[in-house]
Amino acid sequence: MVERALEAGCRPFRALVDGSRIPPVADRFVERGGEAFVGGDQVRKLVAGLGVLHSVIALFHRPQRPSASELAKRCHRLVIVEGVDNPANIGSIVRNAAALGWDGILLDHTSADPLSRRALRVAMGTAFSIPHARTTSLIDELGAMTDRRLYALTPHADAADIRTILVPADHRRAILIGSERNGLSDAVLSFATQVRIPMAAGVDSLNAAAAAAVACYALA
Ligand SMILES: C[S@@+](CC[C@H](N)C(=O)[O-])C[C@H]1O[C@@H](n2cnc3c(N)ncnc32)[C@H](O)[C@@H]1O
Structure with missing residues (x-):
């Protein structure tokens, strides 16, 4: 580390x-x-x-963080999290995103810090190589992302099956991941195409970091 x-x-x-x-x-x-x-x-x-x-x-010393808009400008493949307050989940999301070739993480202000000790340990130091930004106004940032396809990850049955989504290689994209308790807020969901990872009958949902890994792979 x-x-x-x-x-x-x-x-x-x-x-x-x-x-x-x-x-x-x-x-x-x-x-x-x-x-x-x-x-x-x-x-x-x-x-x-x-x-x-x-x-x-x-x-x-804590490295300087880019602003949310600087990060969005710079990154082709963005992982966005809302309300993911468990540092182990954030560490795991950072590690999955870095491993699968995504190039930035945008967190809302209620999500855990990728540079906290626990998150750093779980991410095995990948948090140093993938830039991140935090925002207190996620909705405004999403509203400004007009040049990017946004995919909100949700286990809800009426969302599109992730296997049917094809993103042209040159298109900017972002996946959005919600909290363990409540998932993504309605406001965030309304900004994006809702996609689900099919699961076996009777299972409520995947862990946020597991869902991020599948989506980073499928939508890369
Ligand atoms: C534990 S889940 C939250 C479950 C919450 N009850 C809900 O209805 O969204 C945490 C996050 O992981 C992602 N997720 C979990 N399972 C998923 C699935 N099968 N398909 C797509 N995203 C999923 C979503 O972003 C979700 O907000």
Whole structure:
């Protein structure tokens, strides 16, 4: 994770490293302007707050985020989330989007932070390489996306089967994913073509991140 953050150009701040086996990444951390301190096993465990003992724990300055409109301008394939407040789900959505070649994540203000510790761990550092933006006015941003096809993911039976959707290769597109509890709001649903991933009878829905993976693959 520390390697990936450095590779992505994130600016290092402070690191705590295992003094008995200093990891090579500590040198690069310092070369790029960070400060590294030695911490024993107990100290590193205490600071990380996890059961696992890491050879390096690091803090970086938060990279500057693009605005929602800058992100939309720049990205051909956008994943948009509304109300996804579980950081593990956000981490998983980021990882799926990055792995399947999508190039940006737009989050509404109630969704979890892709740079929170839990989300970063689940995303395995991919959050450093795929840009994201947050917005307090998702509806306005969607209204401005007139050059893009919008696909709202919903398990509802009257939505179009995702297997019937064909997006021409040169068309900009976005998928929209809703919260675990309520799904996408009616306001957001009304902006987009509603698509569903067919499921076995009796199953209510897929997890938001699983639905994102299927849709990122199917609509890529
Ligand atoms: C746990 S589901 C939410 C279920 C919620 N009760 C609803 O009716 O939308 C979380 C999100 O994953 C996506 N999702 C889950 N299952 C889906 C499916 N079968 N087809 C399309 N999207 C799905 C949707 O974006 C949904 O908002």
